[in-house]
Amino acid sequence: MPLPDKPEVIFLGGLFALAVLTAAYVARDIVLPMALAITLKLLLQPGMAMMERAKVPAPLAALLIIFTLLGAIIGLGAAISGPAGAWAAKLPEGIPRLQERLSFLRGPIDTLLRFFQQVENIGSAGPPRDEGGPLAGSALLPTLFTGVRNFADGLFTTVLFLYFLLLSGDSFLRRLVEILPRFGAKxxxxxxxxxxxxxxxxxxxxxxxxxxxxxxxxxxxxxLTGVGDPILWGTVAFLLNYAPIIGPALGVFVFLLAGFLTIDGNWSALAPAGLYLAIHVIEGETLTPMLLARRFTLNPVLVIVSFVFWFWMWGVPGAILSIPMLAIMKIVCDRVRPFAALGHFLAG
Known part of the structure; x- marks a missing residue:
């Protein structure tokens, strides 16, 4: 495999990669919606191709696909809003019961919290400060308003990018092929x-x-276990499974709490979380790897590193996009000779 024999090539490549990542972090309000739109375009491309074969005009097909996607999201949100509101309403009443049933964990949890507090206070001057935090008092409403506004801005930007990518995403490839000088490069x-x-x-x-x-x-x-609201919990499991590692871990915790709030008996209350974990193990460790083995052989260590890095960069959306971006990087490296060694390094 070709390897760069000049140190300056490696240093310049590292500086270029660092500059790109810095720009992606600083301009995440634009770069993240664009990355989400590109990923959604790849997901919705089979539907777009089906409509093109049916002789549907491209602008109308793109609008139909986007409206269908938004309609599905809004319909699902409306279906789970009632059960979610009911659980939120009864959660304060269930907290004392939850504390009573989990009293056997109080000692280890208090010890762990004290340890973290001591670590946090190491090197600090004076007694620990009691700060209200960003959500204290009158700051709650502005914080919520800012979060809703940022979400709406990101959603609008993503939908705008997605529409034009579905409409004319292939034009970039055509322009690139036109300007490349050699037939092999085209x-x-x-x-x-x-x-x-x-x-x-x-x-x-x-x-x-x-x-x-x-x-x-x-x-x-x-x-079947008596927790109820199957649409709500099925939707929660569906969404959490898009985030590798952290999603299923959070799902186990959520279903553990739901079981203790609704089911009598400690062992019976563990059944929802245990069965969810078994479902995830069967899907994540057996079925999905078997279906994707021919297309993706990524290094599992680098998958974890990519997940942690992009979660730090962009939060939950970055964690969801981490594996597709790593796979795209491997595909490009495998087919561009100067980067063949990096593609081999990324392989499982």
Whole structure:
């Protein structure tokens, strides 16, 4: 495999990568919606191709796909808003019961909290300060308003980018092919583009179908174990499964609390969380890797590193996008000879 033999090439490449990552962090209000729009475009590309084969005009097809997606999100939100509100209303009443049933954990938790407090106070001058935090008092309403406004801005920007990508996303590839000087470079650009579109689209569709299966299985488990509200808990499992590691871990904690709030008996209350964990192990460790093994062989250590890094950069959306971005990077490196060694390093 070709390796750079000049140190300045490595240093310049590192500086360029550092500059790109810095720009992605500083301009995340623009870069993150664009990355989400590109990912959604790859996910929705099969539907767009189906409409093109049906002779539907491209502007109308893009609008139909976006409205269908937004309609599904709004409909799902309306379906779970009632059960979510009911759980939020009865949560304050269930906290004393939850504290009573988890009293056997109070000692270890208090010890752990004291340890963290001592670590935090190491090197600090004077007694610990009691600060209200960003959500204290009158700051609650402005904080909520700012969060809602930022979410609305990001959603509008993502939908705008998505519409134009669905409408004329292939024009960038055509312009790139037109300006490349050699036929081999033109063919290589088309090959990389098609491979990214096929593999990432297949990955996203497969993950969505598997997450939907996890949601349906979780909804059935919640109904059979007596927790109730299967639509709410199925939706929670479906959404959490998009975030590797942190999503299922949070799901186990949520279903553990739901079980202790609704089911009598400590061992019976563990059933919802235990069955959800079993569903996730079957899906995440057996079915999904078997379906994606031919397309993706990523280094598992680098998958974890990518997940942690992009979660730090962009939060939960970055964690969701971490694996597609790592896969795109490997596809490009495998087909561009100067980066072949890096592509080999990324392989599982």
């Amino acid at each position: 063919r290589q650009a088309i090959d990389i583009s098609q491979q990214i579109e096929n593999d990432i689209s297949a990955y996203l569709v497969t993950i969505t179908i598997m997450n939907l299966s996890v949601g349906l299985a979780t909804a059935l488990v919640m109904q």
